[in-house]
Amino acid sequence: MRPPTDIASAIPKGGNLRVRRVWNVVMVILLLLGSIVVLSPLIAVLGAVFVNGLPTINLAFLTQEFRPVGEGGGGLLHAIVGTLMMNLLALLIGGLLGFAGGVLLSEYPDHPITPYLRTISDLLNGLPALLKGLVIYAIIVLPTGMFSGYAGALALAIILAPIVLRSTEGVLQLVPWSVREAGVALGLPRWRVTISLVIPAATFGVVTGLMLGFARAAGEAAPLFFTAGGSQFLNLTLGQPTESLALTIFKYANEPAVLRQEQAWGAALILTSMVLVASLLARWATRKYN
Amino acid sequence: MNQQKPYSVSMPTGQTETKLTLAADLRPRMETKGLSVYYGKKMGVRNVSMPIYANTVTALIGPSGCGKTTFLRALNRMHDLTPIARVEGEALLDGQNIYAPGVDAVEIRRKIGMVFQKPNPFPTLTIYDNVAAGLKLMGVRRRDVLDEAVERSLTQAALWNEVKDRLRAPGMSLSGGQQQRLCIARALTVQPEVLLMDEPTSSLDPISTQSIEDLLTELKKHVTVAIVTHNMQQAGRVSDFTGYFLLGDLIEFGPTNQLFTNPKDPHTEAYITGRFG
């Protein structure tokens, strides 16, 4: 055997400890700086929405329909109603699709379609919302020759479905397998176990997922551009062009009238509050659920 | 204040010759004085004073939850990493308190290595890089030195012959027992003075356990070993000294043979004879 090298003498004095200590501190400072770089524009965005939006919000703004700038500019009632109607329909369709898909992934993990569905659903979630609008445009708006709230709701449903699917799968997975085993041991068929035991145990989580999906879909403007088309009138049916808050922000922000820009901030504040409330509720629900 | 537990260093009759030789130059490598560990308000370990003699194997035994692991982790300041944990009292390494102000925990952990319950090699690194990791941290770049150190540590950990042809394979490609010996080799490379082992065989099969136990007898030529084990037979087989913990207290400490054959404390006797624990 070779004579042993003196390892100790090859170690830099003190194991470089002083230099390493300095690096340790330098990195903390860099990480803190990075964190501030991340948080400051985000605070700036939220701050701008609240500072510019709050003065605009009043009862008239929320209860009046569109009016020209010369007549006071009116309010956002038509957009709020349009947003709610389209999103509720979207929640019904997309929520059902996603919920059923989530149940399939969670309760039938061995089914051959499961891995494909999971991958495709994630893919769908990652595809730009714009394309979901374009496709509804091609298959519905183009043949019927008309923008409509129904087309808008369908586009939003496609956005919602994969979000609800993943959250449903997640919360159903939290229900312990012993619950299913107990049900099967009682002699119940599998579908009955799922509907009567597993899903009720996860209701809270499922609703949370639906809420988050709703908030996300409510903020989408691009797909509605090709489908709902936007409108200046208050419609109580979805069979005609329909306005949404996100579309209003886009249109008003680009108008030269200062009043319209102020209204855009107001609409932004309403949308932001919806997202804020949904995510706060979701957070509260998760904490309570766990 | 530092209420010293009575412990005996006198060798009882029937001691093997090796152990007698050891007894001749017995000196504490580490020693705790009134060491207590708290988790928040909960007491983990209470007022423990015991030596860990140089080039011996000291076993810490006791029922689960008795504080033996908590005590072990206090010996290289691992509790620093748990915000709610607080350590009182002294732990001396070669007479110097590792908790004294100004003492660098990083330097302490270099001198007092640790092997964990479950093998935890770095999964993204090769066998070679796992073993060399500690030296690289200290700024050693010379290839020949690293090669030499890796071979030496792997030999000491009785793994060299099994892996010398595939040093570039991922550390995770080894079996559980080999992974644990890899972790021992990794700890040895930085030439620690003390090696703390926290139930190192609890996740291993009997054959791997055997190989680690055999290794310990060799290892104590190079380092001082303190080993936590829940397995009394193991403590009897591998250790020179044993400390028995119960509910956060060190109940009894002494040469392993004596503690196992002639325990002074009735609690120890109950545990040893299997009436408790």
Add this chain to the structure above:
Amino acid sequence: MASQPFLSARHSPLYRAFGDRLFLLVLLLFGLTIIGIVVLMGWQLAAGGSQAFAQFGLLGFLGGVTWDPVANVYGAWPFILGTLITSLAAIILAFFPAIAIAIYAVEYAPRWLSNTIQYALELLAALPSVIYGLWGLLVLAPILRSYQQNIVIWAMENQHDWLLAILGPPIGFGMSTAIIVLAVMVIPYAASLAKDSIALVPGAQREAAYALGATKWEVIKNAVLPYAKGGILAGIILGFTRALGETMAVVMVIGNNNNLPFTIFGSATTIPASIINEFGEAMDLKLSALLALGFILFIMSGAMNLLAAWIVKRMSVEGRL
């Protein structure tokens, strides 16, 4: 629960087998619908764009630099280029800050701050695109314009003509503004994913490094980041993918101009921005060209999504075992 009457097992095996079949069938129907939607998207966009692809040839359309509705000539290259440049630049800008806040939140911040950061990131990732656009348009662009003007004036005074050519007109709406807005938007997304994968690194890995005498930063560098790199990389790619398809925020600040060459400050365009902008009066060949752009975006975005999923699977520590 077991005492409820409807849970009693009085039904015949036939009923059970039938119920289970039917239940699974319904679930499968919904599941297949979701898969069908993706297939339909790809098919509709390809079919809709086929006229443009046929007219100019696949390569001719992809590489064409002219987009002239009057002459009815359409080429996609400026849009593809604009999409790639803005998205790449945005993710490069976002890379270090996103990882920094993820590391800080998991490894350094006290519990309450870590939770607050987590919540802030989730909230900001959920904030509608059009709100970032509004902020970019009315707040950020005017600020950036004054900076841009100072830089251009400086370049003029020092007669750096080459620099002026690269910088372009300092109008506040353009490539650099879009990149900054995009970076702000993708950071919370990439940071959340990085944070999740760092939080998943087992404590035993950190302890192993600490026990070798590593400093806190060395533990992060040598034990935590290598373990989490698959998830971090996937997060970065998903952030890039999100930037590719980002529409409203970009269309509001990029200036919408498809004349090459693009400059740093000057206006530019992307695929999503141009689809929104050109859509209004689109018919026939132009509509087909827009749908063809949509198909290109579908392929780009889909490929990056699948790549990220593959990386999570292959590069994660678990995946390699």
